[in-house]
Structure formats: C-alpha cells, structure tokens
Amino acid sequence: MCTECNLAFFLSPLKMGIVAASFAASIAALLILRKIKHASANKRLIFLYAHVFAFAFPFIFFLIFRGCQNYFSGCSQAKAITALVGLTALVAGVLALALAPVVLARRYTRKAMPIGRASRWSRFVEEHSKKLGIRKPSVHAINSARPEAFSVYFLKPRIFVSVGLFEVLGRREIEAVLLHELSHIRSRASVFKLSLHVARVLSPFAVLASFCGSQSVSREEDSADNYAANVQGTSRYIDSAKAKVTDYARKKKTGVVSE
Amino acid sequence: MKALERGTGFDVLSPLESDVLEALWPAGEMRVRQLYAILRKRRKVALTSVAVILDRLFEKGVVDRRIETGRGGLRYVYFPKKDRKQFEKSVVEETVNKLIGRFGSVAVSYFNERFVRGRGKT
Numbered sequence: 001m002c003t004e005c006n007l008a009f010f011l012s013p014l015k016m017g018i019v020a021a022s023f024a025a026s027i028a029a030l031l032i033l034r035k036i037k038h039a040s041a042n043k044r045l046i047f048l049y050a051h052v053f054a055f056a057f058p059f060i061f062f063l064i065f066r067g068c069q070n071y072f073s074g075c076s077q078a079k080a081i082t083a084l085v086g087l088t089a090l091v092a093g094v095l096a097l098a099l100a101p102v103v104l105a106r107r108y109t110r111k112a113m114p115i116g117r118a119s120r121w122s123r124f125v126e127e128h129s130k131k132l133g134i135r136k137p138s139v140h141a142i143n144s145a146r147p148e149a150f151s152v153y154f155l156k157p158r159i160f161v162s163v164g165l166f167e168v169l170g171r172r173e174i175e176a177v178l179l180h181e182l183s184h185i186r187s188r189a190s191v192f193k194l195s196l197h198v199a200r201v202l203s204p205f206a207v208l209a210s211f212c213g214s215q216s217v218s219r220e221e222d223s224a225d226n227y228a229a230n231v232q233g234t235s236r237y238i239d240s241a242k243a244k245v246t247d248y249a250r251k252k253k254t255g256v257v258s259e
Numbered sequence: 260m261k262a263l264e265r266g267t268g269f270d271v272l273s274p275l276e277s278d279v280l281e282a283l284w285p286a287g288e289m290r291v292r293q294l295y296a297i298l299r300k301r302r303k304v305a306l307t308s309v310a311v312i313l314d315r316l317f318e319k320g321v322v323d324r325r326i327e328t329g330r331g332g333l334r335y336v337y338f339p340k341k342d343r344k345q346f347e348k349s350v351v352e353e354t355v356n357k358l359i360g361r362f363g364s365v366a367v368s369y370f371n372e373r374f375v376r377g378r379g380k381t
Contacts, residue, residue, distance in 0.1 A: 113326075113333075121332060141333045143326065145314035166332035167291045168310050174332070248307045257275055257308045257315075 009065050019058040026054035049094060060086035112140035112160055125159065125178055128231070132186050139178075141166075146252065147245045151181040153188050168244050176237035179228035187220065271350055275304065275312050276321075280339065280346075283322065288338035290327070313337050321346070 009015055029051035033044060063086045115122055122139050129136040137157035142148075147165040152158045159181045166174065225242075229235035251257045272280070275298075282297045283289055295309045316322045317337070324335040341349065358366045 115332070119332070120330065141326075145310060145317070145335065147310075161332075163326060163333045163335055164310065164314075166334060168307055171331065244307055247305070248311060251307060251311045252314070255315075257273065257311050 006066070009062060015061070015065065018061060022054050022057045022061075026051050029054060053090070053094070056090055060090060109140060109158060112142050115139045115141055115161075121161070121174065121178065124175060125182065128179060128182055129157075129185075132182060134182070134186050137182070137185055147248050149177045149181055151184045153185050157185045159185070164248070165245075168248060169241050172232065172237040173241035173244070176228045176232060176241050179231050180224040180238060183224035183227035184220065187223070273312075275308065276316060278302070279309065279312050279316065280321070280343075283337065283339055284343050288336050290334050290336055292334075294337075 029047045033047045033051070036043060036047070064083050119139075125139055126136050135157055137151065137153075137159045139159050139161065142160050142162045144162040145164040145167070146162055147168050149159065149161045149165055152160070159178065161174075161177070165177065169177065225235070225238050228238040232238075278298055278301065279294060282294055286293075291310050291313060292306070294313070295304070295306050298304050298309060313322065313324075313335070317324055321340060322337050323340050324337045327334050327336050339346070355366075355370075
C-alpha cells in the first residue's frame, strides 16, 4: 500500500472535511431518530438508512480516491470503475436492508401452516384489523412447542403463532397476544426492528447509541401491550400470557421443571 | 418408572417425566391439557411444566406428536414411541452397552459370572 497516497487523503483539509461532515450526519441521523420516537415506522426507517449511508460514505470516498491514485493509469477511468464498485457495494447493502425482511417473511411463511379463515382466530384478527383500519393479516401456525407469536409486515401483513402458544394460553390470553401483534402491524414495528438489527451490525454508532436499541424496541412492546389492555379493558390477560411464555422459556432453558 | 428416575443411579427420567409416561402409556395418546388435568390431581404441577416435559420427551425420542386442529386452534397430541416393556428394554440395553463400553472385559466377565451363578442357583 502506498503510504504517501494514504497520507495525501488524510492531509487534505477538503477531504477530511467531507469525511467529518459525513460522520456528523451519521450521528445527527441517530439523534433525530431519538426525537421522532413516536413517528411512523417509515419515517424512522428513512433516518436509520440515512445513518447507515452517511456512515459508509467516507469509506467509499476513500476507495474512490485510492483507486484513482494507485491502480489505474487513467484517472477518469479509474474513478469510474472504483466509483462503480463502491456504489454497487452501497446499493447492495441498502437493498439487503430492504430485502432481508421480505426473504425472512417468505421463509417463515413456507415453514408455517395457514390457519383457516373459518377459524375463531382468523375471524378475531379480521374483526380487529377492520377496527384498526389496517389490512387484514393472514394468521399462520408454526410447528413449535415453544409458545411464541410475532408479526411480519413486508408486502402483506402476517401473524405467526406457535402451536405451543395455543397449548399453554387460554382464550382471552391468546386474544391479548393477537391484539398485541395487530398493534405491531399497525405501527409497522417489524420493519423497524429488523432494520435496526442490520444497522447495528453495519454501524458502531448504532451499537453505542442505546436509544437506538433496546429502549426503542421496548417502547414498541409497551405500546402494543397497552393497546391489548385497552381493548380488553384489563392488562390481566396480556400480563398472564407474557408470564406463561417467560415461565416456559425459563424452564426449557434451565431444564429445572420440578412442578 | 420410579426405578429409572434421577437419584436411583440410572438418571434416565426426572420424577415429572416418569409421571407423564405413567399417565401416557395406559391412554395411548393425550393432549397437553389432558395430561395436565390428570397430573394435577396427583401433585402440584403447572401447565407450562407439563408442556416443557412433553417437548423434552419428544426431543429425547421417547414420545412423538402430531398436530390436531380443534376449536381453540392447533394442539399437539403426544403418544409414546415405545410401550413400557420396549422402553425398559431399551434403557437396559443402553445401560449395559455403556458399561461394556466403559469397562470392557471387566463388565463382560461380571455379566458372565452373574448369569452363570444365576442359572446355577435356579
């Protein structure tokens, strides 16, 4: 590697100014993300992706600069090729952020069994999705003894419920869980959560920024719990559902099942 | 099945696993809530505990399960893969094989002496 070539980049006030501005924009995007915590998931996603883009830009800028200087005789051709490689990497990264949720949704759906429209739970979901003014999610069952439920909203909304959940929860508790998931679908929380996980892998700032992590996710969870409690007129069912799910997970993990 | 519980030297089944199998064998197949209803009459037990135990037995290959559609959604129906005698036989086979694997000719000699003495006594 040409040390002088690297130094030329780092000693240039203009270039370092661009790098600093880009990192500053990256941090600013995270700060805005904190301020707009009550905004829609789409709005928050825009700032999340902006953060990742601003963080990646200096590295691509450096690559373009180095490519031009060291590897090709004609600078304009080198710039074009390196810029193409860099931009392709960036576009690929952004597409991955956007497409990963779609791929995951299809993977879950392939492994799951649809619950018929005539089932009590499909009717329940249909009734409450109309009240929420959202597109009716399809309900799928996962062949797993572990009680769990989650929702996915990419292209079309889906709710996944494990067989184990039907086993250990009562009727009102299952309704509470479905209301909780409908709330997530309304706020498009699943898109945000998945993108957040990807952003944390790509950007150290996002990892360090606790407000972009578990706090944001737990606020979504509290909001969904509150929605279920409001509809049912009590938090008893959502609380007992969560207690049973936690109890199962603890017993399965520790292997201690004495009673 | 008490003979195979932990603490007896065999460590094959926990007390709750043993109780679940004792309830499951006569019935042939059962759902989680049905087993829970039977077991709670005999001892203090939570529904989640019964569900965990059945899943554990399924992972061990002791029971199998199928999915059944009901009014309240989907349910597992569990059934033992072997009857009591077959299960006990498999435990004995596994234990003997482990002893021979670990102690080799010493174990084989012991079994020979034991069975020869046993035949001699009768």
